[in-house]
Amino acid sequence: MDKIKKEKFTIKQFNEKYIDDNACLHQIFLNRYSYLENCPKCNDKFSYHKVTDRKCYACAYCGNQLHPLADTIFHKSSTSLKNWFYAIFLFSTSKNGVSAKELERQLGVTYKCAYRIAKQIRKLFDENVSMLTNIVEIDETYVGGKEINKHKHKKTPSNQGRSLKTKSAVLGAVERQGNIIAKVVNHTQSSIVKPFVRDNICITAEVKTDEYKVYNSLKFMGYSHDTVDHGKKEYVNGDTHTNNLEGFWSQLKRSINGTYHSVSPKYLQTYVNEFAYRYNRRNDITPLFKSMIKKVLMLV
Structure with a gap:
C-alpha cells in the first residue's frame, strides 16, 4: 500500500x-x-x-x-x-x-x-486523549535540576535514584503506534501511579515497564505486565521494552534544555502537553x- x-x-x-x-x-x-x-x-x-x-x-x-x-x-x-x-x-x-x-x-x-x-x-x-489499548509502555522521568546534584542523591534499593529534591516528576504512558499521555506528578509512588494507570490504560492492554518496584502491583490490578531490568543493562526482551517512551523523554529534555534552558515546575505541564500534542499528530496528513x-x- x-x-x-x-x-x-x-x-x-x-x-x-x-x-x-x-x-x-x-x-x-x-x-x-x-x-x-x-x-x-x-x-x-x-x-x-x-x-x-x-x-x-x-x-x-x-x-x-x-x-x-x-x-x-x-x-x-x-x-x-x-x-x-x-x-x-x-x-x-x-x-x-x-x-x-x-x-x-x-x-x-x-x-x-x-x-x-x-x-x-x-x-x-491541552487535550483529552482516549484510553490507551494494545501494547502500552509506562515510564517516568525527572525534569529540572543540575547534573551536579545527581551525585548528592544516594541511590538506595527503595528510590533507585528517583529523587525529587531538585527535579519534577513526569509520568507517561504510550501506546505503540498510538498516542501518548504524560502528566506532571508530585511523586511516583503507588498512590499516584495506580490511579494514573486505571484512568488512562484499558484493562485489556499489555503493559511494558522497567523494573521500578511500584509497577509490580499492575498484575494485581488485572493487567498483563512484563518488565525489562534497566539496572542490569537489559533494555529489550522480545517485545518488552520502553524504548518509545524513552525516545519521547529524550526529545522533551533536549528541547527544554536547548530551547528554554529551564522551565518552572508551575508551568511544566504546559510544556509537556506541547510535546505530547506534536507526538500524537506525528502521522497526521x-x-x-x-x-x-x-x-x-x-x-x-
Missing part, C-alpha cells in the same frame, strides 16, 4: 494566505460561524460583512454583530492578528519548541508580549498549523 503523503504548509503559503490582520480574522470567522445558515438574531439568510475598522462582522439585514475573537486566546489583545498567526505557525513547524525570546526577535514585540503570546498558544496543546488554528476557538 502506498504511503499517504502529508500535506505541506510552508512559510510561502502562509504569507500568501494570511496577508494581513483581516485575512486572519476572516479565517477565525469562517472556523466559528461557517456552519450557520441563518442569522442567529433575525433568522434571515446568513449574510455577514466585515465592519470597517472593527474586529467584528455585521448582519446585512438586522445589523447584529458577531465577534469572532471573543472567548479565544486573541480576546482583548492589541497585538496584530498576523503576529499571533505567525507565532502559531512557528510553534507548528518547530520540533523543539519556541522560546519567548525567539518570538520577541521574530515578531518585533516586547519580551512581556512575547511571553504572553507563548503562554496563550500553549493552551491549545493535515499540517499541524491548520489543526491548531481550528483549536483556537477553545474558551479561555
